[in-house]
Amino acid sequence: xxxxxxxxxxxxxxxxxxxxxxxxxxxxxxxxxxxxxxxxxxxxxxxxxxxxxxxxxxxxxxxxxxxxxxxxxxxxxxxxxxxxxxxxxxxxxxxxxxxxxxxxxxxxxxxxxxxxxxxxxxxxxxxxxxxxxxxxxxxxxxxxxxxxxxxxxxxxxxxxxxxxxxxxxxxxxxxxxxxxxxxxxxxxxxxxxxxxxxxxxxxxxxxxxxxxxxxxxxxxxxxxxxxxxxxxxxxxxxxxxxxxxxxxxxxxxxxxxxxxxxxxxxxxxxxxxxxxxxxxxxxxxxxxxxxxxxxxxxxxxxxxxxxxxxxxxxxxxxxxxx
Numbered sequence: 472x473x474x475x476x477x478x479x480x481x482x483x484x485x486x487x488x489x490x491x492x493x494x495x496x497x498x499x500x501x502x503x504x505x506x507x508x509x510x511x512x513x514x515x516x517x518x519x520x521x522x523x524x525x526x527x528x529x530x531x532x533x534x535x536x537x538x539x540x541x542x543x544x545x546x547x548x549x550x551x552x553x554x555x556x557x558x559x560x561x562x563x564x565x566x567x568x569x570x571x572x573x574x575x576x577x578x579x580x581x582x583x584x585x586x587x588x589x590x591x592x593x594x595x596x597x598x599x600x601x602x603x604x605x606x607x608x609x610x611x612x613x614x615x616x617x618x619x620x621x622x623x624x625x626x627x628x629x630x631x632x633x634x635x636x637x638x639x640x641x642x643x644x645x646x647x648x649x650x651x652x653x654x655x656x657x658x659x660x661x662x663x664x665x666x667x668x669x670x671x672x673x674x675x676x677x678x679x680x681x682x683x684x685x686x687x688x689x690x691x692x693x694x695x696x697x698x699x700x701x702x703x704x705x706x707x708x709x710x711x712x713x714x715x716x717x718x719x720x721x722x723x724x725x726x727x728x729x730x731x732x733x734x735x736x737x738x739x740x741x742x743x744x745x746x747x748x749x750x751x752x753x754x755x756x757x758x759x760x761x762x763x764x765x766x767x768x769x770x771x772x773x774x775x776x777x778x779x780x781x782x783x784x785x786x787x788x789x790x791x792x793x
Contacts (some may be wrong), residue, residue: 494664621756654744757776
């Protein structure tokens with residue numbers, strides 16, 4: 472029987488993910504020569520060629536791809552074993568580490584933690600804020616046990632390393648200055664705002680989401696101002712400097728006026744409107760390393776997050792800050 476060395480298999484998987492021996496060595500805190508030696512040893516133990524020259528780089532052979540397919544199943548099974556052992560040893564106790572993007576923390580994570588404190592006081596949740604894409608990096612390296620991210624910036628459901636759970640389709644509402652001619656327009660559509668000055672981030676997920684939503688509505692938004700902080704966006708809208716898309720979850724989560732941006736930035740100057748036929752949404756997902764989702768603590772945190780997602784406010788025709 473071949474010698475399936477787990478340490479060497481993890482090195483092979485990392486090389487497959489990062490593409491070069493140098494990047495693999497840096498990620499695993501090894502020297503490039505040590506990486507090469509380990510992979511040479513693995514190839515010898517398995518009796519197959521794992522790597523082949525490709526210019527100045529190397530690439531995995533078909534045999535290496537076959538090895539990795541089976542290795543992923545082994546890694547998932549080991550995660551399940553760890554999960555079952557954790558449940559046996561800790562029962563209701565233990566800690567689950569959650570990485571989540573900023574608006575998900577007040578809207579989903581905090582209510583989930585509050586519920587768990589009541590129902591499972593021995594279960595601890597450690598929260599780490601991370602951008603949507605960075606949350607998966609933390610999950611892959613083992614720094615968090617559960618990642619809350621956006622589906623558009625997450626690995627595909629076919630990724631063998633992760634299990635994904637859909638939590639919420641978060642509607643995007645539009646914030647307009649209160650005196651704007653369209654602030655009280657019946658049946659407001661995103662396309663109606665094609666000629667408006669827009670406020671959104673200069674880069675990153677929110678910039679991409681705003682641009683994609685507007686392009687789907689048939690126009691490219693003119694970016695008048697760049698900001699990523701919801702309080703800053705709300706203040707500029709209130710001052711009549713432009714319009715902005717605002718995720719419903721940000722409003723419900725305690726970062727807004729009346730239900731989001733801090734009240735000192737509302738001043739009665741913003742009309743928050745629900746869009747209609749072209750209502751854009753962003754999809755929030757939770758992910759765990761495949762095989763670990765059966766851990767009792769992790770399952771309880773997921774259930775609490777689903778409950779928090781289900782409790783998000785229903786759609787409203789017009790939202791005016793008090």
